[in-house]
Amino acid sequence: METSLKMDVPVQHSLLDSTNQNIISRPIDRVEGPLKVSGQARYAAEFKLPGMAHGVLVGAQIGKGSVARIDAGGVEAMAGVLGVVTDFDLFLRNSAQGMATEAPCQGVREIAYFGQPIALVVATTFEQARHAAQALEVTYEKGEGRFDFDAEQGKAQPKDSTLSSQGDIDAALAQAHGRVDGVWTTPSQTSAAMEPHASLAHWEGDSLVLYGSYQMLSTNRMQLADALGLDIEKVRIRAHYVGGGFGAKLGIAAESVAAALAAKALGRPVRVVMTRQQVFETTVRRSNTRQRVRLAADTDGRLTAVAHETLTANLDGEDFSEPVSAATKFLYGGANRTFGNEIVRMDQVLSGSMRAPGEAVGMLALEGAMDELAEKLGLDPVELRLRNLPDRHPGSDLPFSSRSLAECLTIGARDFGWPRRNRQPAATLDGEWWIGLGMAAAARSNMLIKSSARVSLQPDGRALVETDMTDIGTGTYTVLAQITAELLGLRVEDVAVHLGDTTFPPASGSGGSFGAASAGSSVYLACEKLREAIAGQLGGDVDTLVLSDGMARMGNISVPLADLDTGPLDATATIEPGETGENFVQAAFGAHFAEVGVNAHTGEVRVRRMESTFAAGRILNEKTATSQCYGGIVFGIGGALTEEMIHDTRHGAIVNRDLAEYHLPVNADVPQLKVRFLEERDHAANPLLAKGIGELGISGAGAALANAVYNACGVRVRDFPITLDKLIADLPDLP
């Protein structure tokens, strides 16, 4: 059976609100947890195939120019070496952008950035390959590179599609009662997923099977097929478990094509695992940004002008630019509005989507500016936000599908103890620590992406879910099992979920916070279809069908699911975005409240307390959703306080390319976080009435911290991360 739904009109009623199995939303443990903690969940680099060889990528040791010659002779004579494989036309120069349906930029004779892969050295063991890769002799022709953003920013090009303007910003600023006009900067960041990129390629005749570590298999498959000139049917990707991605695995990266070509050339499976340094150098980064924000408000504290103009960087020929002002466009009202986005061309590793592209960095500037404005107006920052929530999208005039932001702000403020905050900066000391409170709103656009799944009822009465959706550590296995169990009246243990294989129906993949809602909706639709089929077998109306405890009941009839005619009883369903995506502003919202300490002597910042309240439609599993928010907030802490990927402006090499010197927050940097969800349903979003949650936690989290730092010690830092060197010069003296 097949079924599909295009979201052209809101879904009035979701079955999840009437099946009453008490399974959906429950904070159950991840179903694959035991496999992971016992090492049985196999990741790409953990598969072993007979005759498998090991490849190690060789990265360019210059930042711009071309390869004059690769002298493989010496290396080929080294112990264990099976070959030096390169293809100046086919090797990937850049990773693919998320959701691309074609190959990314190929061709590696030209060097576009430092560390760009140019060859693969393959040997019998990983150690031999790594040693030989380090020994490979490459002669370069050096070119002139653009490595200094400050020097290049004058040459920025507008990205037209994102320029928009209404009203007269300058006039509104001139007449304002209170205004802010500032420049915020954020550095390059890297996703630093725990599992490095890895591919194991193996050919079955002229078909390729690739064990990979990717987020969106159905488009990854298209990218890979296109890169290799293969029919899509000839490519299968398997990624049953993925150790984090955060955007860096949305598109295929260099190791996949290199492994595939090497496996073909050598006639044996080849596994390529990137080193941590290569993950930094050759996958994808979040661009650094330069953001000018201007806000103007009248005497009532109502915004009259909102302008957010940004500069981001990318390689020549790459279209992506961080959508920095994404949330600014709809979060607050104000009649006069300007948004601009310009790209600076730099010879640095690809910029692409990293968790919450746009909001993650844009909210640092917007919510920092709102804090400054509140101070200028003498208004409480929460009150300023409450006064400026627009009824409809201030640009397009579309309605919001659901928006519990005011509730998040007020409930969050109350529970945090916000009213006790001293507005005066540098007014509270605890020993040698200045203590401050800060807050910020959170918003992240909601998306639905076409997604398919097959659900089948097995002869033993259990259910099987199959889709090429991925679980990148988020809880997909668990929520899909929960949706199925809830709708088919089964125990979660009686639902098997098979993911991460392109032989299954194509799913949305994991990205943009749309995975659970998109893949989950396809599973929902398939279960709905199965319910109809079961009702049909029982000869009655599906509305009177009750599925519970593995039994189907209707009127006086009661049949174990195992006794139904299951040969076969399956449904393949597809959800597709439709007009509700165009007719509504869809976003998840929240509010962060934070307490920090700033050391009065050293300027070290420590987060002491953080509470966040979110509303994101139906929460599918309170535990995995909370964990997603924790993870997002930790990203926010890193973005605000510690993370900065530094490119050397002389040659474009990344200076801090390991986890010792690229400072992710560690446990000691993160206090016990408190996350709360407000009850909400979004009927325009999808049949689950759920919205995305994976990126919401980051949005605004760092701004709440920056605002708390100001409240603590009176120093405003607009240049992220807020490291101690940016504070010490201006710290107030201890009383």
Added chain:
Amino acid sequence: MRPFDYQRAPSAQAAAELGAAAPASRFIAGGTNLLDLMKIEVERPETLIDISRLPLDTIEQTDEGGLRIGALVTNSDLAADPRVRRDYAVLSRALLAGASGQLRNKATTGGNLLQRTRCYYFYNPAMPCNKRDPGSGCAALEGENRIHAILGASAHCIATHPSDMAVAMLALDARVEVLAADGSTRTIALGDLHRLPGETPHIETTLNDGDLITAVTLPAPPGGRHIYRKVRDRASFAFALTSVAAVVELVDGRIATARLAFGGLAPKPWRDRAVEEALVGQAPSPALWQRAADMVLGEAQGHGSNDFKIPLVRRTLASVLDAACAGEK
């Protein structure tokens, strides 16, 4: 990682002999620094001499009332030793401020002293680095040098020594016991173990080929108040931007003894006796702390991104001395 020979040393003496006989050799203890560097081929030993099973893992009382710490005592065990916690608290605190629990379980006393710099460019073989490739230049001097030295550096190298443990040991007047290949033993004051870079930043210590560190000795407990203050870019698991080890004793409101050592500032753990002498006999005061900082930083030189270390040291030192004398002013 280059292919290498591996030998397990049957005794300390054999280790020293093997080390002297095979010049391109390295001892391996916990391996937490050496293996990382071998993987990226910054360290390229032809022979690895495994000393990790030698019986140098005990902490004993010395006849002088101090402690003799075997070179293979792990950082975790040393930090947890009740005598260290009671009598040499600054050392315990320094150790616990370093690395992570997992690393401290592997890291050894000898290896910690001889760990190499964390200079970013030292870790990237594509970059010029006089310490890694003598004569190739120093990429940090005009590059990113946020974590680099402001004291004791040279135009050839501005890298810091990253150890926390060694800073505390320096403040405690530790001595390093060394066994040479010819069977002779000697002790070196900890402050004389590391060399300043000068024109030869690749020569980092005063040890000879084959010299095996067998122990570190601490003199009788110094008393006083012990503080280890490490300032870093995150709350844990980061190297010191600057650190101060202080052991200070106040008698009748005046400083009777002061031992101060600094980390994160110089190519070696840094101690300035003149500063300590200037403090002795004085009553604690902010002005005195500033004079002490002036003396420590007299020759300090920033290189761009590490300029902030100069005011940071000033502020950190003042707060440490304040805390050391707190309640007794």
